[in-house]
Amino acid sequence: GENVEQHPSTLSVQEGDSAVIKCTYSDSASNYFPWYKQELGKRPQLIIDIRSNVGEKKDQRIAVTLNKTAKHFSLHITETQPEDSAVYFCAALYGQNFVFGPGTRLSVLP
Amino acid sequence: GAGVSQSPSNKVTEKGKDVELRCDPISGHTALYWYRQSLGQGLEFLIYFQGNSAPDKSGLPSDRFSAERTGGSVSTLTIQRTQQEDSAVYLCASSLRGGVEQFFGPGTRLTVL
Numbered sequence: 001g002e003n004v005e006q007h008p009s010t011l012s013v014q015e016g017d018s019a020v021i022k023c024t025y026s027d028s029a030s031n032y033f034p035w036y037k038q039e040l041g042k043r044p045q046l047i048i049d050i051r052s053n054v055g056e057k058k059d060q061r062i063a064v065t066l067n068k069t070a071k072h073f074s075l076h077i078t079e080t081q082p083e084d085s086a087v088y089f090c091a092a093l094y095g096q097n098f099v100f101g102p103g104t105r106l107s108v109l110p
Numbered sequence: 111g112a113g114v115s116q117s118p119s120n121k122v123t124e125k126g127k128d129v130e131l132r133c134d135p136i137s138g139h140t141a142l143y144w145y146r147q148s149l150g151q152g153l154e155f156l157i158y159f160q161g162n163s164a165p166d167k168s169g170l171p172s173d174r175f176s177a178e179r180t181g182g183s184v185s186t187l188t189i190q191r192t193q194q195e196d197s198a199v200y201l202c203a204s205s206l207r208g209g210v211e212q213f214f215g216p217g218t219r220l221t222v223l
Binding site: 032034036042043044045046049089091093095096097098099100101102103 | 145151158168201210211216217
């Protein structure tokens with residue numbers, strides 16, 4: 001069935017450094033890829049998304065890249081801040097449903 | 111406007127009892143999803159409603175789980191004869207239509223003793 005893999009499962013970076021999280025998906029028909037941030041005890045919040053007709057999208061310190069041929073997409077956070085610490089989930093749309101990756105716990109060390 | 115709301119926020123029940131979890135989606139959103147999130151884990155898809163179409167129940171883990179969506183708005187997830195492995199946070203999300211940005215509710219934390 002449809003599958004989304006996500007790496008790494010945990011990531012620690014120094015404040016100010018960049019963080020990169022990578023996801024791969026299995027179904028080439030998938031055409032929408034959102035990223036969610038979930039702080040401890042809170043609901044997931046969409047931070048950025050990308051559709052398959054573009055290769056990159058940027059919003060301030062956050063960017064997402066998509067490689068359709070390789071079926072992978074990545075989240076890039078630059079100039080990380082302590083408030084970026086959270087669990088990040090990627091997802092891929094299959095038909096009308098979403099399959100989520102297992103999550104990456106990002107810790108930004110001051 | 112108001113976001114997605116869920117109730118109760120916390121539910122503690124005894125093994126074998128039935129529970130009902132409620133989701134109020136954003137007004138006008140035709141798509142509604144239920145997910146389960148076990149401690150420290152990702153989001154497991156349970157069921158999807160889109161308008162008046164038959165729901166996609168492919169993610170329900172057993173026949174003890176069922177869900178309804180009345181009048182295309184409020185949804186109720188029912189778990190019968192709860193088991194300890196049902197303990198998790200149950201998240202509801204809605205979107206304007208299928209396949210676009212989802213907005214999540216705060217979740218219901220279910221604990222089965």
